[in-house]
Amino acid sequence: xxxxxxxxxxxxxxxxxxxxxxxxxxxxxxxxxxxxxxxxxxxxxxxxxxxxxxxxxxxxxxxxxxxxxxxxxxxxxxxxxxxxxxxxxxxxxxxxxxxxxxxxxxxxxxxxxxxxxxxxxxxxxxxxxxxxxxxxxxxxxxxxxxxxxxxxxxxxxxxxxxxxxxxxxxxxxxxxxxxxxxxxxxxxxxxxxxxxxxxxxxxxxxxxxxxxxxxxxxxxxxxxxxxxxxxxxxxxxxxxxxxxxxxxxxxxxxxxxxxxxxxxxxxxxxxxxxxxxxxxxxxxxxxxxxxxxxxxxxxxxxxxxxxxxxxxxxxxxxxxxxxxxxxxxxxxxxxxxxxxxxxxxxxxxxxxxxxxxxxxxxxxxxxxxxxxxxxxxxxxxxxxxxxxxxxxxxxxxxxxxxxxxxxxxxxxxxxxxxxxxxxxxxxxxxxxxxxxxxxxxxxxxxxxxxxxxxxxxxxxxxxxxxxxxxxxxxxxxxx
Amino acid sequence: xxxxxxxxxxxxxxxxxxxxxxxxxxxxxxxxxxxxxxxxxxxxxxxxxxxxxxxxxxxxxxxxxxxxxxxxxxxxxxxxxxxxxxxxxxxxxxxxxxxxxxxxxxxx
Numbered sequence: 001x002x003x004x005x006x007x008x009x010x011x012x013x014x015x016x017x018x019x020x021x022x023x024x025x026x027x028x029x030x031x032x033x034x035x036x037x038x039x040x041x042x043x044x045x046x047x048x049x050x051x052x053x054x055x056x057x058x059x060x061x062x063x064x065x066x067x068x069x070x071x072x073x074x075x076x077x078x079x080x081x082x083x084x085x086x087x088x089x090x091x092x093x094x095x096x097x098x099x100x101x102x103x104x105x106x107x108x109x110x111x112x113x114x115x116x117x118x119x120x121x122x123x124x125x126x127x128x129x130x131x132x133x134x135x136x137x138x139x140x141x142x143x144x145x146x147x148x149x150x151x152x153x154x155x156x157x158x159x160x161x162x163x164x165x166x167x168x169x170x171x172x173x174x175x176x177x178x179x180x181x182x183x184x185x186x187x188x189x190x191x192x193x194x195x196x197x198x199x200x201x202x203x204x205x206x207x208x209x210x211x212x213x214x215x216x217x218x219x220x221x222x223x224x225x226x227x228x229x230x231x232x233x234x235x236x237x238x239x240x241x242x243x244x245x246x247x248x249x250x251x252x253x254x255x256x257x258x259x260x261x262x263x264x265x266x267x268x269x270x271x272x273x274x275x276x277x278x279x280x281x282x283x284x285x286x287x288x289x290x291x292x293x294x295x296x297x298x299x300x301x302x303x304x305x306x307x308x309x310x311x312x313x314x315x316x317x318x319x320x321x322x323x324x325x326x327x328x329x330x331x332x333x334x335x336x337x338x339x340x341x342x343x344x345x346x347x348x349x350x351x352x353x354x355x356x357x358x359x360x361x362x363x364x365x366x367x368x369x370x371x372x373x374x375x376x377x378x379x380x381x382x383x384x385x386x387x388x389x390x391x392x393x394x395x396x397x398x399x400x401x402x403x404x405x406x407x408x409x410x411x412x413x414x415x416x417x418x419x420x421x422x423x424x425x426x427x428x429x430x431x432x433x434x435x436x437x438x439x440x441x442x443x444x445x446x447x448x449x450x451x452x453x454x455x456x457x458x459x460x461x462x463x464x465x466x467x468x469x470x471x472x473x474x475x476x477x478x479x
Numbered sequence: 480x481x482x483x484x485x486x487x488x489x490x491x492x493x494x495x496x497x498x499x500x501x502x503x504x505x506x507x508x509x510x511x512x513x514x515x516x517x518x519x520x521x522x523x524x525x526x527x528x529x530x531x532x533x534x535x536x537x538x539x540x541x542x543x544x545x546x547x548x549x550x551x552x553x554x555x556x557x558x559x560x561x562x563x564x565x566x567x568x569x570x571x572x573x574x575x576x577x578x579x580x581x582x583x584x585x586x587x
Contacts, residue, residue, distance in 0.1 A: 104566035197538045211537040237554040241537075309521040320498060327499065329579050334572035342584045347501035359500055360513055363491070366498040367514065380524050382534035387527070389541050422516045438538025463542055 004170050006076050006224040013064050013075045020057035020064070020075030024119050027077040028053075031121070031168045042144050042166055044159040046082050048122035049089045053077075057119050072227055074117035079169040081160045082123040083130050084215070085204040086110050093206045094128040094138040094156075097353025098332040107204020108236045109173055109215045116231040121169055125159030128355045129323065130175055130208045132156045133183060133427045136418055137357045144414070147189055147454055151411040154184030157218070161188040164218045171219040171228050175205055177212045178311050179406070179431025182443035185218055186456025187411040189445045191225045191473070192218050196464045197438035198243035200229075201236030209318035210241075212311075212435050222444060222474040226250035229466060245464050253467035258475040259293030261468065264399035268304035269430055275409045281447040281455045282405055288479030289403070289472070299399060301391045304433055306384050311432040312425055313368050313381035320365030326353065360421060389437040396439075396462045401472045405430050406443045406458035430458060440466050444473045486514050 012018040028050065034040045060075045080086055083093045085103035092098045106114075114120060127137040135143040135158025143158040145151040146166035153162040157174030161184035164172050174181040176194045185192025193216045200215045207213060217228035233247040265286065270279060286296050328334035328349030336348035354362070368377035395402060408429055417424050434441040440463070443456040457476060461469030491511045495502045502510060535541060565576065573580040 101570055104562055104570065240554075241539075303527075306524060306527065309524050312517060313521055313524075324499070328572060329581055331570045332572070336582075339582055342582050343499070345582050346499045350499055351501040351503075354500075356506075359502070359506070360510060362498050362500065363494050363510055364514060364517060367486070367490075367494045367518075370494060370497060377521065379534055380529060381521075382536065383529035383532040384524055384527060386532050386535040386541070387529070389535060389538065393541070420516075421513050422520060425517070425520075438541070463538070 004167075005221060006073065006170060006219070006227050009076050009170055010070060010072075010074050013060065014070055016064065020060040020119060021054060023075055024053050024057045024077055024121070027121060027168060034166065035168060040144070040146070040149060040166075042146055042149070042162055043141050044125055044143050044163040044166065044168060045079070045121075046092060046123045046125050046140055046159070047089050049086065049120055052088055053119045053121055056114060060117055060119070071115070071117035072231060073113065076118050076170050077121050078113055078118040079121050079124045079160060079163045079172040080110060081126050081157050081172070081174045083126060083175050083206045084110055084173060085206070086120065086123065089123050091123070091206065092140065093130070094126045094140060095353065095355070095358070096139045096333060097326045097349070101332040103204075105204065108201035108238060109232055110204065112231050113173070124157075124163055124172060127156035127158070128358050129206065129319070130156040130177055130180055131319070131357050131361055133179070133424055134412075134417065135159065135184070136414065137355055139355055142414055145188060145411050148411065148452070151413055151453070152187065154187035154407075154411060156180040157192075158184050160218050161185050161190055161192065164188070164190045164220060171217060171224055174216060174218055176214050176216055176435065177208050178315060178435045179428050181216045181218065182406045182431055182441060182456070182458060183428070185443040186406045186445075187454060189448070189454030189456075190218055190220055191222055191442065191444055192216065193225050193229055193442045193466075194434065194440060195229060195233065195466060196440040198241055199440070199464065199466070200232045201234075201239040201242045203236055203238035207322040209315040210322065211318060212315060222470060222477050223251065223254060225442070225473075226254060226470050243464070248467045250466060250470055253471055254474050256471055257292070258289065258471050261294045261401065261472065262399040263289055263294045263296045263472065264299035264395055264402040265296060266299050266301040266304065266395070266402060266404055268301050269404035273408050273429070274405055277449045278405055278407070278410070278455050282403070282457050285446045285457050285476045285479065286403060289475060292475050292479065294475075297399070299395045299402070301395060301433065303384065303387045303391050307388055307433040307436060308425060308429055310381045310384045310388065311428070311436060312364070313377050314385065314436070316361045316365030317369050317378050318365070320362045320369065323358070323362055326350065328353075357421070385436050388433055392433075392437045392439055392460075400468050402460040403472065404458050404460065406456050410449050410453040410455065434458075434460050439463055440469055442469055442473050444476050446476055486511060486518065
C-alpha cells in the first residue's frame with residue numbers, strides 16, 4: 001500500500017535523496033504490475049500519460065538540481081479522474097460515447113496541478129458520466145477496492161480513491177455531484193474533500209449536473225488534502241460559477257487547535273439503516289473531539305429524509321440537458337453509418353453509446369422536465385432544496401462544523417446491488433444533502449470493521465469555511 | 480404531484496423520443512419498472528407544504544450574494560483567444576476541417 005505523502009515526496013526531491021523521474025517511474029512500475037488483470041486487477045487507470053509525466057518530472061529535477069525553490073506539489077505523482085480533460089490523453093468519462101475523444105485543452109484543475117509541480121500520471125476510471133455509487137457503471141469495467149478486491153471502491157470517483165489507496169498515486173482529482181468523492185474515499189480508506197460550490201473551477205469538467213458538480217482532491221491524509229485544495233481553489237475567468245472570495249490558508253489553518261469548536265451531530269443521520277460498526281466508529285471519533293476540547297451537541301436537520309428524492313429529480317433533470325450534447329456530431333463516437341437522416345443518427349449513436357444507468361437518468365430527467373410534470377417534480381424539488389439549505393444555514397448559526405456518517409454501510413461486494421437502481425440510490429442518503437446545499441464536506445478514515453473494511457466519517461463545514469472543516473478532520477485523524 | 484403509479488410503456492417511449500434515445504423492446508419494460516420505482520420514492524416530496532417557498536437553482540442566491548457582487552465576479556466582455564479550430568474539428572467523427580458533417584437534416 002502506498003504510504004508516501006506530499007511532504008515526503010517534496011522533501012526527498014529537495015534534499016536530493018530522490019528524483020521526480022525516479023518517483024514517477026516507481027509509480028508507473030507499481031501500476032504496471034498491480035493494476036491490470038495479471039496483477040491485482042484493480043483497474044483504476046484507463047490511460048497513462050507517460051510522456052507528459054516524465055517531461056514534467058525532468059523539469060522538476062532540473063529545478064531541484066539548480067537549488068530553485070520547489071512548488072507545493074513538486075514531483076508529486078497525481079492521477080486525474082477521466083471526467084476532466086487533459087490535453088494529449090483521451091477523455092472518456094467512463095462512456096463508450098466518448099471513445100477516441102482527444103480533448104484539445106486542459107481542465108483548469110489539471111493546469112493548476114501541473115503549475116504547482118505535480119506529475120500527472122494518467123486518467124482514472126469512474127462510473128459513466130460520474131453516475132453511480134460503486135464504479136460498476138464504467139464502460140471500461142469496474143474498479144476493485146484495493147482494501148478488499150472482491151468489493152466495490154465506491155463511486156463515481158472509484159478509480160481516484162483506489163489509485164491513492166493502492167499507492168499508484170500520492171494524490172488524485174475526483175468530482176462529486178452527490179457524494180462521488182466522499183463515499184469512495186470512505187470505502188477505500190483515504191481522505192476526500194468536496195469543496196464549497198464555487199471554490200474550485202469546473203472548466204474542463206465534463207458536466208453531469210451543473211448546479212451540483214464540483215471538483216476536489218483525494219489524498220492519504222488531511223494535510224495533503226489541504227495542500228491539494230490550496231492549489232485547486234480560486235476564481236477562474238473560464239468558469240463564471242467560480243467564486244471571487246479570497247482563498248484561505250488551508251495548511252496554515254491546521255496548526256490551530258480545535259479546542260472550543262462547537263460540533264453538531266445531526267440526529268437524522270444516525271437512524272435506522274446505519275451499520276452498527278460505523279455508528280460505533282463515529283461515536284469514538286466524537287469522543288476524541290470531546291477530549292480535544294470541542295463542545296459536541298445534537299442538532300436537527302429536519303428535511304434530511306427528502307434529500308434523496310430532491311437530488312434524483314434535480315440531478316437527472318440537469319443531466320438530461322447536459323448530455324444532449326453527446327449526439328455523434330462534435331466528438332467521440334458516431335453510430336449509424338447507413339442512416340438516412342440526422343435524427344436516426346442521433347438516436348443510434350446515443351443508444352449504442354450510453355449505458356443503462358445513463359439512459360435511465362436521462363429518461364427520468366426528461367420526464368420530470370416534460371410538459372405537465374415540470375411544476376410537480378422539478379419546481380417542487382427546487383423548493384425542497386431551499387428547505388434543505390435553510391436547515392444547514394440554521395445549524396451553522398449554532399455550530400462550527402457537523403460530524404456525521406458518510407455511508408450507511410461498509411463497501412459491498414461487486415454485483416451485489418446492480419439489479420435494483422433505487423436501492424443503489426438509497427446508499428447516497430448521507431452524502432446528497434451537502435451537495436444540494438453547496439456546503440463543503442469531507443470524508444476522513446476513522447477505523448475499520450472487524451473484517452478489516454475501511455470506515456469513513458463525514459465532516460461538513462459552512463460555505464467557504466474549508467479551514468474549520470479541515471481542522472476537525474485533522475483532529476479526528478490524529479486522535 | 481402527478482399520478483406516480485402510472486408511467487405507461489407509451490410514456491416511456493414518448494420520453495425516449497424526446498431524449499433522442501432508441502430503446503430496444505427489452506429495455507422499455509425495464510425502464511418502465513425502474514422509473515415507477517424511483518418516482519414512487521420521489522412522491523415523498525408531496526408530504527411537504529412548499530407554498531411560498533422560493534425555488535433554488537443553485538447556492539449563490541441563498542448566500543445573499545448581491546447583484547453587484549455577482550456582476551463583479553464576471554470577466555470583462557472582451558475578445559480573447561480561444562481553442563484552435565483545427566484541433567477542435569479533429570475531434571469530430573466526420574468533418575471537412577471547417578464544418579461538421581452530418582446526414583441529411585431536411586426530409587422530403
